[in-house]
Amino acid sequence: MSQTVTAARPDAVELLIADHRTVEQLFQQLELASKTSAVENQRDLAQRLVRxxxxxxxxxxQVLYPTLRRSLDEGDRLADEGVAEHAELKQLLADLDSAQPGDDRFFPGFRRVMEIVRAHVAEEEATVLPRLRQALGQDALYELAEALFxxxxxxxxxxxxxxxTRPSANIVVGAATSFTDRTRDVIRDTPMFRSR
Ligand SMILES: [Fe+2]
Known part of the structure; x- marks a missing residue:
């Protein structure tokens, strides 16, 4: 957890670790906000976390797991574990996507999300990313960063x-759902369309 991202051009490992830090900061902000009555702030943080x-x-x-499968001895097992963790996470996030801060399930749901993500991050940073760094050269890690980006x-x-969850289908489905999601984000972020 102590690695700092300083490079102007991050490689894939640095990019993923930076994502993890951003999400951890959002978790901490949501924890703090849960102790206040700042409902608008709670909702904004929750939406950012889901996104x-x-x-x-x-x-x-789409990018990391296929690379693990190709490049690491135990890549299939590591990728399968990641997919299983994501499945639970995405189901929870889908349930929470429509929840409001006043709902009973809102904070317990996000606390469960935090548990899953923190375990996933710990495993990825202790095992998966160091092995990936060892298996790929620096050039490949930069290329992988580009693909992740x-x-x-x-x-x-x-x-x-x-x-x-496999890339070939994911990219096509992803592009279609991405367009719909991003349109919804714009509408939802427009003040007159906010639900409350
Ligand atoms: Fe991750």
Missing amino acids: DLSVHAAAEE NAKRLAPTRPHPHAP
């Missing part, structure tokens, strides 16, 4: 628990 986690999960499924640009911003 960031959905994008991160999709990019890992592009996947994130096209990724759906909402959780789609039933979408395929």
